Amino acid sequence: LGAGALILDDADEAMLAGEHGAACALGMRTVVAVAEGMRASRLLDITGAHIDGCIYYGRVCLDWALRFRTLGGHVRVPTTLNIGLLDLLHPGLTDLPEETARPARELMETYVELGANPTFTCAPYQLAGSRPGFGEHVAWAESNAIVFANSVLGARTNRYGDFFDIACAVTGRAPAAGLHLTEPRRARVVLDVSALSDALLASDVLYPVLGLLLGGLAGNRVAVIDGLPAGLHEDRLKAIGASAASAGAVAMFHAVGSTPEAATLADALQGEQPEAVVPVTPRDLRAARDRLQTARPDAALDGVCVGTPHASADELRRIVAALDGRHVRIPVWVNTARGILAGLAETRVEEALRDAGVTVVVDTCTYTAPVVRAVRGTVMTSSGKWAYYAPANLGVEVVFGSLEECIRSAVAGRIVRDDDFWA
């Protein structure tokens, strides 16, 4: 437990002394305080930041952002913003009392004034221009984005949280500790999925459930999944990471043949022996899925919520394909990023969703923001993260299925699910 000896370079000292303004000095004081707690011996340059502090939990959130603005702060690196509490593009959609809506909106706007890009998405990695390259150091907050950056992009970030994110953004520095370094990125635990059937491995519904299992088994340790098909689609890797970060303090995982630091199992282990090898059986996965569901599989269905993390362009196209021109019989909400919709502006995707009766939500998420026609009753989702948090956050019952099963169920007005591949 010895004290770390943090050594600042001349540029850090200059920031601390206020030579780049008072906001930068506040940021550096904060980075230094946390870096000492992390036992970092130095700070390092970051190429970008993703800020979670733009979601409103109380006055302190706004006070912190306004302090930087009052002091003349501006981000020094390209910075994206996580979701807020409101859908700014569809103002009628979120149903907040004005005394919360006003500061929640002001908070989102203040971070934009500090120079952050108004992406308002939990999945900045789906936006062109917001994907850090392999080996780049960044300071990202929002658990699913952190896992994606480390695991899928091979960028390097620790699990940073609200408030520290903007301190890194205004200084362009982060503590040289944890997952910024190479050795801590080594897998400690192996999840062996070679016993799973080809049908299960080919089904989308596997991946969020596998992530939950991983989160529970790994905790805050880096794990490697061995035995999955190589070259997994990013949406599947996204689903693993988001679930894992909900069920455990997971900041990174490897999937042999799919993630960039795991061309082989030995690569993921950095040539060392694992602490544990855990075989995963269909029975384990069924149990994990069943723990996630609070509703009976034959319950009447009241709604469908998908897009947690925010739906990618591919996922939106898959929803349109599954709708196949039909109208939904129960409310369906799809969360995505305004940037994803903008990228699809030349297509009929958004129009097709609306024509089918689907409500598209941007800038926020249905698991945390109160949406008009409040989500209640039994809700079906394809998201492990949504299923994990919604019962407590919203008081709903949850049933789980693939994206296509969710949409088929919405069209039928009842739960439609194929349980065969779980056998």
Add this chain to the structure above:
Amino acid sequence: MTSGLEIARGHVLAAGHGSGTAFVTDPVSFWGGVSADDGVIIDVHHRDRGRSVAGTVLVMPVGRGSSSASAVLAETLRVGSGPAAILLASPDIILAAGSVVARELYGIECPIVELDAASFEAVTACDGAPLGVDASDDLAVIRALDEECDLDP
């Protein structure tokens, strides 16, 4: 600096001074698990649901931090419903950031200290007893403020 019998030393995650009754409990997530209004534990799965962390020296092995635990901890400190100090057995930079921000914005201190296994054990023996926490520079000292602690190993 508080006076009293030193029972443990630890690594400073967030500096400050605080004292209160030791509240030894299971990991609780401030985000979703603690009400910022009154510091009451609202996690339905938590064994101490309904008890408040306000003014206590909160003792738990890990912080179970979501990214937003910083914000909720800092909000409890702002409204006066936060803990007086937090003692952990592992590092938690998300909680640490919440404490650092409350100190910067409002001058409210909530030292956060990481203890090794033996020190954590010693502190858990003090559940319900008043403790003082002094965390400055690179050393944190935990003191028992009266003699109610069972300090026998």
